[in-house]
Amino acid sequence: MVKVFKKPYSKVYSACREALQELDIPVRYSSNKRGAIRAETEFSLFSWGEEIQINLYKTTGDEIEVIVNSSSKAQLIDWGRNETNER
Numbered sequence: 001m002v003k004v005f006k007k008p009y010s011k012v013y014s015a016c017r018e019a020l021q022e023l024d025i026p027v028r029y030s031s032n033k034r035g036a037i038r039a040e041t042e043f044s045l046f047s048w049g050e051e052i053q054i055n056l057y058k059t060t061g062d063e064i065e066v067i068v069n070s071s072s073k074a075q076l077i078d079w080g081r082n083e084t085n086e087r
Helices: 009-022 081-086
Strands: 002-005 027-031 036-040 050-058 064-072
Touching: 009 027, 009 036, 009 050, 009 064
Parallel strands: none
Antiparallel strands: 002 064, 027 036, 036 050, 050 064
16 A cells, blocks of 8 residues: 655654554564564464555655555465555
8 A cells, every 4th residue: 555645754654653553563673764664463363463564755845655565474365454454
């Protein structure tokens, strides 16, 4: 999923971190300088867990592009979990 925001980089980065915190998804790696956040959902009844990668890029002008990718750790069918994580 790709979204573009017309907000300062620091606010968009903080909002990404806060969203993960509100969803109780633990952050495993975070670098404001590199614009990268990696988080992992926990094992549950419906999933072996997912890896979520968020990358922030400064575009021309004052826009910040955010790319979110979620992938399952060890299962073939994700039952829509990755799409839900990305939203």
